[in-house]
Amino acid sequence: MKIGVIKAYMLKEFKDLIRSRMIFLVYIMPTLILVMFGYGIKLEVKHSRLIILDHDKSELSYTLINRFEHSKYFNTKVLDITENEALRMIKAAKADIILIIPQSFEKRIFHKDKTEIGAFIDGAFPLRAMTMQSYVQGVVYSMIRDLMERYHIRIKKIEINYRNLFNQSLRDENAIVPGLIGLVLLVAPAILAALLIVKEKEKGTIFNFYSSPVKKSDFLIAKLTPVFLLHSVNIFILLLWALYLFKVPFRGEFWIYWLTSEIYILISLSIGLLVSIVTNRQIVAVILTVIITVIPGFLYSGILMPISSMSKEAYIEAHLFPVMYYNHIIYDTFLIGQGFEAQKNLLYLLILIFYAALLFIIGSALLKKELK
Template sequence: MNGRRVAAVVSKEWREIVRDRLFLALAFVVPSMLMLLFGYGLSLDVENIPFAIVDYDNSATSRDYAYRFIDSRYFDFQGYTRDESALARKLSTNELRAYIVIPEHFERRLLNGSPVAVQTMLDGTFPSRAETTKGYVIAINSAYSMELLARFAAARRGISEQQAAAALTPVRLDVRYLFNQSLSSIWSIAPKLIMVILMVSPPFLTALGVVREKERGSIYNIYASTVTRTEFLVGKILPYVGISLVNAGILWALATWHFGAPFKGDFVFFLLASLIYVVCTTGIGLIVSVVVKTQVAAMVVTAIVTVVPAALYSGVLIPIPSLSGQAQVIAHLLPAMYYANIVTGTFLKGAGLETLWRDVAVLSAYGALLLAVGFLMFSKRPRS
């Protein structure tokens, strides 16, 4: 392989990228825009849930119970009402996500030691959000019930409410969240967005860059030149690998500085792992460019083979252990999952090569395989 010829191909490709403003924007602007759009729009935090309260008892105890929800940062109180049919309509129009119905004689029954059923109506169109909201309601209700029991036991035994509460809960559960103490979804999503964008952008650039030569007919100059197949493909791929590595650094800066995701790992290791991943995804674009003949076909095929794996089989939205058996097999056959493990480990856990070497090894083998297949499929002889 002649280094001068490779450098000539690299120089030619870079001039083509700079000359085409749309392609230049696709290379450098679109990845950052995707990071910002998805970073703001893709939030899994369930907070400020709009809800209303129907209080048929209107007693001091019922108001105290209702205030536990009103004062919670997870709920956004929209007011009291007794028109349940109006609340049902507001649930259907998304003005509310929940409402609570406190029955009559709420206070009297509690003071008499009788149980009371409080009804909660939740919007179940988003099951995960509804389950989380249900968990909030159960937690607030349990805390209030325990407080009432402690107050009752303290009055009966002549002890303090703190002593009564300790006696009623002999086993106390202390939960500590590791790696993401605030349970902020953006801390987890921002690193994985780097994986998604680097899964989509490099194949697009590579596929369009090679197919563009076919559409313009300039590929015949390569067929007739002394540049070998290896020199052409290496020179063609190197600019896109370099651009994607620069984008990886920009996306890292957006994730850490703009969205506030903590980075606890080694930045050099992150860049090296990103380079291996970019080689993998560039290899996907190379294979697509050999198969298709037009830029439109290249965009369609690339979108199919990159967006779906990045969104569904990488763990960015659904944890891999929660997938079905067949889906887990597919996830392990794709590079996105392994790089998702790397970015999550380096950002949140401070993990390095000693922990993530298996994922790095799989990505390296994957990249070598994809590039080998692409090189073998490409021919300098024009196909009829």
């Protein structure tokens, strides 16, 4: 190992990154992804466009309409159109929900006759539809309950007393942003590491390395250290965004976050290294890296689906990817704060170290200093 060679090589890589303005990509892309997704993914649906067809026009139906009008979740319009016209508005994406109050609704309610309100929800976007459905049910049922209480109808009831642990106000940001850090730190270093090597392959300058006395280990250190150092800064940048822009609480210890993230970056680098071995063109390297990191990064991150609720195969697959282990620790440091008092966190950290070592060894063993 020659320190001089490594230094010169690294200096060249840094200069290259700055001159080709890749440095912007290194710092802008992770921030951009975090900000876009952090703001972009909203599970709450506000101002959904509700159309009420009131065939009853009674006091009770006006009370109901009034309740919808005062809810921030709906932009309510009461229209005097036929049901088919309303349906056509949904089809043209001009409305999301139609609520039909039948004739003599009030009368039947007070006579305890059977009656029903129909709610038709645009199901083209299933999650949005389910959320809207629960909002509609909430408004309608709470009105009926108040009505019964006003007339002193005693009913047996079970009250639900729930506590949201870790994320008391059910903020979307708290649930999503830590997971996004796990995604970004998996994708970005991998792309950069893969590109630094594949670039030389595509331009043909890799032959300098093949034919020079530079050792394989020197080459790897020189190529991967800049990526590692540059992305280590991102660990802090992303943390600052999470804390000050998204106001995610940080209940754990900082050094755990830092240490785990550094190890995680090593894993990502090694994935990039593996990609650079199988590809010869930069474009293929970019797309391949994105595909093998983004999909598991999202699927097994716990953002969309908790690991504990996965089906058997998905549960096993999730344990094969490093994302899950990292995110478990990250969510702990942000929202729970148990640290290494919980043995599971410690175990997961060891697994991450094992992953980093394994992938790096495979990668460096497969990198050949010769023409195929």
